[in-house]
Amino acid sequence: MIGAPGPHPAAGSPAVTRLKLTGFRNYSALDLTLDARPVALFGPNGAGKTNLVEAVSFLGPGRGVRAAGADAVRMKTADGPTPVWAVYAEAMTRDGAVSLATGSDPSDPARRRTRLDGAAATQGELARLVPMVWLTPREDRLWAGPRADRLKFLDRLVLAGAPDHAAAATAYDKAQRERQRLLDRMEDGVRVDPAWLDALEAEMAQHGVALAAARLDALARLQAEIDARPDNAFPKADLALDGVVEARLAQGMKAGEAEDWFAASLQSARRRDGAAGRALTGPHRTELAARHRSKDQPAADCATGEQKALVLGLALAQAGAVRRSLGAAPVLIFDEACAHLDAARREGLAEAILALEAQAWLTGVEASLFAAFGAGAQHYRIEAGTAREAG
Ligand SMILES: Nc1ncnc2c1ncn2[C@@H]1O[C@H](COP(=O)(O)OP(=O)(O)OP(=O)(O)O)[C@@H](O)[C@H]1O
Ligand SMILES: [Mg+2]
Incomplete structure (x- = not known):
């Protein structure tokens, strides 16, 4: 005991x-x-x-x-x-x-x-x-399953240490849905005031950059926690974020510049996103990648039990990182x-x-x-x- x-x-x-x-x-x-x-x-x-x-x-x-x-x-x-x-x-x-x-x-x-x-x-x-941080049997398939599930999982981890993440995600999604509604209308030949689209894209840029920054910050703390942990029952993971906004922030672009860049890229992608029926790039498409450190393998290639141990290790490490930064x-x-x-x-x-x-x-x-x-x-x-x- x-x-x-x-x-x-x-x-x-x-x-x-x-x-x-x-x-x-x-x-x-x-x-x-x-x-x-x-x-x-x-x-x-x-x-x-x-x-x-x-x-x-x-x-x-x-x-x-x-x-x-x-x-x-x-x-x-x-x-x-x-x-x-x-x-x-x-x-x-x-x-x-x-x-x-x-x-x-x-x-x-x-x-x-x-x-x-x-x-x-x-x-x-x-x-x-x-x-809260939770894991259900659904997360057993996290590494091999759809990208969107990994992003949701990541955002839940981020939220445990950054309560404002919820509001930014909601605001981003809302602006994205409204923009898409307008683009769909344009596809149907209806004239749409471009200033309206500009405003929604500015919203998406503002909240999207906040989302990406919070993810990068949380990931850095999480990785530091993983690295600092003693080698115990759970394998260590090397984590990476693959996202267009995250990449720019990671390269040192300032938040304001990243907002301008993302808003401009949304503007130039209106026709493409209208035809696709959804925004094809942005922080809603970010990928969380993980490698099993000691095996030097992508998480998705690991055995079922190893994949599960990796997720569990991540959840525990995030709890540790949150405790370290917030004291609880x-x-x-x-x-x-x-x-x-x-x-x-x-x-x-x-x-x-x-x-x-x-x-x-x-x-x-x-x-x-x-x-x-x-x-x-x-x-x-x-x-x-x-x-x-x-x-
Ligand atoms: N809205 C509902 N009203 C009444 N019963 C429900 C409702 N939703 C689910 N149940 C029942 O609750 C029961 C318990 O479900 P639960 O998933 O909590 O079981 P569990 O103890 O977790 O089992 P397992 O070990 O299989 O995971 C199930 O038999 C299910 O049919
Ligand atoms: Mg159950």
């Missing part, structure tokens, strides 16, 4: 201390009181482990680990769906104890609304108060992260999480997967939408 028993609020990392679910997925009612230690959830397939960590992921920015809509999480029973669902939590954050509530919007059940201490919460506030580690959600790890790696994972003093939420089918945490974690047996504390 490793790790000291008992809560460890010393690091001041955010932690959920109470979690109440009502009519959420397969939980009709659940009420857990927790401390700051990691939470290990074990139980059979279909018990509700992922549902529970999904509820936790709803406390941070974004759409949660399954990117589910508000209607999907509403409990469905033989008598039909429950009319309302809610996730209520109390959490320790950098601003002290807060309450977070998220649930179906009474005026529109397809929407979810989130309140922080009773007032409407923005994505940026959630990102600042409850930074993000909440970690590792759904089925132990599934393919051998005993030594499981021990390495427990050791790394306990050293971070982060509240990590882990799931797995067997209690034994979390034995290495000992009293350093809170263990719960999940069964048919219920949770029972296990010793």
